[in-house]
Amino acid sequence: MAKRSVRTGKGEAKGTPKPARKKATRDPERTRASVLAAATRSFVENGFNGARIDRIAERAGVNKQLIYYYFGSKEQLYIAVLDAAYSALRSAEADLHLDALDPVEGIRELALFNWRYHVAHPGLISLVRTENLHKAKYLKRSRKLAGLNSPLIAAITALLRRGAESGQFRADSDPVDVYITIAALGFYYLANQWTLAANFKRRLLAPERLDAWGEHIVETILAYLRPQPA
Amino acid sequence: MAKRSVRTGKGEAKGTPKPARKKATRDPERTRASVLAAATRSFVENGFNGARIDRIAERAGVNKQLIYYYFGSKEQLYIAVLDAAYSALRSAEADLHLDALDPVEGIRELALFNWRYHVAHPGLISLVRTENLHKAKYLKRSRKLAGLNSPLIAAITALLRRGAESGQFRADSDPVDVYITIAALGFYYLANQWTLAANFKRRLLAPERLDAWGEHIVETILAYLRPQPA
Amino acid sequence: MAKRSVRTGKGEAKGTPKPARKKATRDPERTRASVLAAATRSFVENGFNGARIDRIAERAGVNKQLIYYYFGSKEQLYIAVLDAAYSALRSAEADLHLDALDPVEGIRELALFNWRYHVAHPGLISLVRTENLHKAKYLKRSRKLAGLNSPLIAAITALLRRGAESGQFRADSDPVDVYITIAALGFYYLANQWTLAANFKRRLLAPERLDAWGEHIVETILAYLRPQPA
Amino acid sequence: MAKRSVRTGKGEAKGTPKPARKKATRDPERTRASVLAAATRSFVENGFNGARIDRIAERAGVNKQLIYYYFGSKEQLYIAVLDAAYSALRSAEADLHLDALDPVEGIRELALFNWRYHVAHPGLISLVRTENLHKAKYLKRSRKLAGLNSPLIAAITALLRRGAESGQFRADSDPVDVYITIAALGFYYLANQWTLAANFKRRLLAPERLDAWGEHIVETILAYLRPQPA
């Protein structure tokens, strides 16, 4: 039979008192969270193919095998990361209460929320990017996310209707188009900042720039919604 | 992914004079182009990390080593792909002649051009996506592209000035912002079609949808540029 | 092979008092037996290397660590399985009482017993196969089995002597050869049924076939023992 | 991005003249054969699960990846080994010419051939053992071997018929049974020599023992075939 070192390592250095095991958390909740956080970083920075299980384990401060113990495979780990990121977004979206606001204010709030959320959670953009490279294959594979669409569409629909009724908005706008428009303006600016920066020498992420772009998004979507003078 | 090449017992009959080499192009130009095309497909479909030299060689119908002969490394091959894609875009942009047009028409042309170009060249979007995942590191490494910014900025600047002078456009708009706005609306729609489709059940790529979105982009940027009534 | 245990978000509700442990047998005897049964199946089906502790634990419905608690190591578990299987055989062999029978009848009983036992205990054959792959290294390591040879040899010796004396059997036969002959005919048929079936399309395990082969074994060994006409 | 040591290793130790590359055979035929031989040894000694690709590469004196280059996977390598072993046996069987012999001599030749072949090729027995542990799954997967049954059956059929006609053999014997009987007596003795040796202290592989057992097989099958005196 092949050599097969039969875990003899044991008693060899009898005298050496083992030096207080670095980390035996025994707090599965924490361990899991720590893996998820490390995985998120790695997938965000490197995409699915570029991320390395080894590196994730290292970053999480856990044994590599533990990742398999908790998540089963790289793919399932990635899906867990995706789930968490989307869930957090959906949850934040659900906390928006736009129905009490004036339609114009409502759209402004919505656009600024979306913008600020992505500024504050840059990882999400990278995950979305990665998902689209893979034609959303992992997203579809997620039980949690399949079919869980944005609660914002309903809110936008209501705002557009109220705005149209009050004469503040044009009457023919489509809520999905509005959503995509808002999302596009924010997403592109952040997601493609690197190629943009390579083309235009502009400090895209300077705080005042970020604020200004938020205002630009608001201005643009409101201009689009403004009814045309006859 | 790539079918495993499993040595099919070939070579057995040593004596047989090999029967006229299947493919020995001996047309370096064509060979190179063929590799580049195959590489483009692979990088577009899989990103940098996901692309496989083996698969590219197979798709190009050439020996793997030839890729190294022509391009030196995976990275340099990728840069060549990137170069080609960007060059084509820049070249097409340079062919746009907007200075003769009415400012509103000019912006419309520009926006539609950008939209249609990306619709017609979906690979470009994926390459840009990949570049941004990697923080544009390869773009920076490209001698050709470093600092070669879009010729459109100058054209937009001129259009905005003329439009402002004629009272058709607001006076305070920024050409880079305008460019980004146009680009964002097109890019996001195409680049994120997969996650969009997973969230909203809409046939985003149906021809009439594509046309409609082109119009939406035009409408949006023009609404943004329209001077506010005092 | 074993379904991946993917941490199903359990533990989330920390406060909930765990609801009456699903399974805490607290019947060591049963637990041990259950592990042994599961281990037997796994070693029989997969050999030593192919068997998985995880799977055995799952099949036994116990925690993996319990296997170590009871048996110490995979190897010792395997030896326990081997011990049990051999002990059962030896015990059954010991229950055979051939000394009262006519020699021909005795040989027939013996051969049929051996055949039927292996038909009824197919796992034994697989264990023997596995042992021989490993050059009987575990068998040698077993305290129970080392040197515990078949009680049948003595019985055969007696039968052969009586048969020779009565003129029913040839005088020069060797009891070990007789034993091996009987065992070989049964073992090969069962152990190699898969390659046999792949070569000859025959339903080797149909009940009537099994009976017929039992008779064949008897016939063959008796033909061999029959004294040659001078 | 993760560290990714970009194959810099190159020029580091400029001064050291690399010590004449151990082995760059450039003789694919030899390389392939060498891998196959090493693989055969490993699979024979350890079964499918116990064999290690690493070890095979080491034994073959080749890079591990080369095994994949030539054979694609461990499974396909194993099948290649199986193919070779079975093919060699079938080929040797085909070289037997029994039709010219007296039926008794023919059976004797056949039985001795089978016995001696297995004595001379002990690996075959181990491969057959392994195949049966896996229910012949790889054998079925082999294109070469699927349905390629032993040419001996036809030869045996002819011998039995001739023997029956001449009154040397009983009339009701079945060629497959005869084949299995011969094979069983040889296979069991060799395949289970380790457990046999553990039970009976006998030097089973001593040359004179081997010869004697060959004679025993002949004697047994002929005794079985001998017509019963009415």
Add this chain to the structure above:
DNA sequence: CATGAATGAGGATTCATTCAT
């Protein structure tokens, strides 16, 4: 007695790249 958490040492396989012709 029993369990879930955690680990180190492999193990098969992949991949970009280089060598020799």
Add this chain to the structure above:
DNA sequence: AATGAATGAATCCTCATTCAT
């Protein structure tokens, strides 16, 4: 210009085993 052979360094994943409770 072009190719098949060969390689070293990962890379994902598995497995027996141990720790802590």
